[in-house]
Amino acid sequence: xxxxxxxxxxxxxxxxxxxxxxxxxxxxxxxxxxxxxxxxxxxxxxxxxxxxxxxxxxxxxxxxxxxxxxxxxxxxxxxxxxxxxxxxxxxxxxxxxxxxxxxxxxxxxxxxxxxxxxxxxxxxxxxxxxxxxxxxxxxxxxxxxxxxxxxxxxxxxxxxxxxxxxxxxxxxxxxx
Numbered sequence: 542x543x544x545x546x547x548x549x550x551x552x553x554x555x556x557x558x559x560x561x562x563x564x565x566x567x568x569x570x571x572x573x574x575x576x577x578x579x580x581x582x583x584x585x586x587x588x589x590x591x592x593x594x595x596x597x598x599x600x601x602x603x604x605x606x607x608x609x610x611x612x613x614x615x616x617x618x619x620x621x622x623x624x625x626x627x628x629x630x631x632x633x634x635x636x637x638x639x640x641x642x643x644x645x646x647x648x649x650x651x652x653x654x655x656x657x658x659x660x661x662x663x664x665x666x667x668x669x670x671x672x673x674x675x676x677x678x679x680x681x682x683x684x685x686x687x688x689x690x691x692x693x694x695x696x697x698x699x700x701x702x703x704x705x706x707x708x709x710x711x712x713x714x715x716x717x
Contacts, residue, residue, distance in 0.1 A: 549573070550708045551637075555630030560679030561610050561652035562688055563630055567713050570646040571637060575702050579641045580622050587619035587644075587665040596701040598667045599674075604655040608679055612687040614672035614694060616647045617701045623662030628654040631679070644702050646709060650691035652679070669697035 551571040555563040578586050588598035596617055604618065608631055624640035631652030639645065647653055655662075668674055672694065677683050696715050700707020710716065 550712075552712060553630065553635060555634045555651060558631035558633045558652055558679075560681075560683075561608060561631040562650045562684060562691060563610075563633070563652060564648035564650040564691060566692075567615075567648035569629055569648060569651050570709060570712065571639070572644040572646075572702050574642045575644045576619060576621070576642045578621075583621040583641065584619075584663070584665050587621055588667075591617065591619070591665070591667045591701050594701050594704045594707075595670045595698040596667050597670050598665050600666045601663055602666065603658060603662050604653060604664060606655045608652050608654045610650055610652045610677050610679070610687075611647075611674040612649060612677055612683075612690040612694075614668040614674040615649050615697060616674060617667045618645045618647065618664040619667075619701075620644070620662070620664050623659040625658030625662045626656040628652070628656050646701060648713075649694040650687070667701065669695075671695075 552568040554568045591598045620639050620641050620643045622641050626636055626638055628636050699705045700709035
């Protein structure tokens with residue numbers, strides 16, 4: 542089997558992190574073991590999965606080692622090889638161990654940072670169709686304009702892993 546049926550999705554709400562706002566409404570989602578394949582073939586399959594659910598695969602790379610967030614797009618990270626410790630939610634968040642097969646959906650505004658990873662760690666990063674990410678680092682002067690952009694980011698049409706019946710649809714109120 543190429544795609545695992547997601548048994549459980551972790552959800553995390555983060556309060557305002559000061560210099561990094563996080564998202565006041567939407568939870569971050571972690572799908573453990575969502576993809577059964579590994580390696581380059583898994584990357585291709587993840588890209589196809591995103592496309593079938595109205596998300597756009599935008600790049601293959603790691604996760605930046607500095608705290609950052611996006612005020613103009615939601616983001617999905619599908620780990621296709623290696624493992625990492627990722628800080629999510631900045632200083633008020635969590636540190637999550639992710640490995641090949643895991644998928645993380647990061648709402649606009651939520652801080653994320655690679656705290657350390659295996660040398661082969663890579664993800665397929667993507668965004669809902671029609672969204673492009675900026676790159677903000679929590680610098681002075683980014684807010685309150687970034688807060689306004691975060692609240693204006695449209696909801697995606699579907700869950701990037703399980704489509705219109707996926708947990709994101711219910712948890713984010715897609716179609717409500």
